[in-house]
Amino acid sequence: MTTATAHLSWPRRAETWLDGYGKPGWIAAMVLGFILFWPIGLALLAYMIWGKQMFGKSCRSKLHHGSGAMRSSGNSAFDAYKSDMLKRLEDEQAAFDAFLTRLREAKDKSEFDMFMEENRRRRETETREEA
16 A cells, blocks of 8 residues: 555545556456445445546546647647648538538438429329329
């Protein structure tokens, strides 16, 4: 036991120990808990979800530190290339989204026109049968 963890209570020491093994350690502890006595496994699962152990550290650190795309690398030529490439990719993404929108609209119009044509034929057939 290190001096940093000596003053912690046993649950905090166990948590620190499991954190050292990461997500696989927490999952293994949960599975063992279910095998030994199911309420222990259930309690660990609840703690992992609500205590943010399952999704917490890796996801939170990415959200708080940003994606890294806009940070400077210290190399001005590379930063200029990177910003130009990101701009081009954003433009391509916008163009592709616009293309997909036009494609969906064309498909919707085609389906609507087909529906209207079938509806018109059905009405004409009904009109002929009544006469």
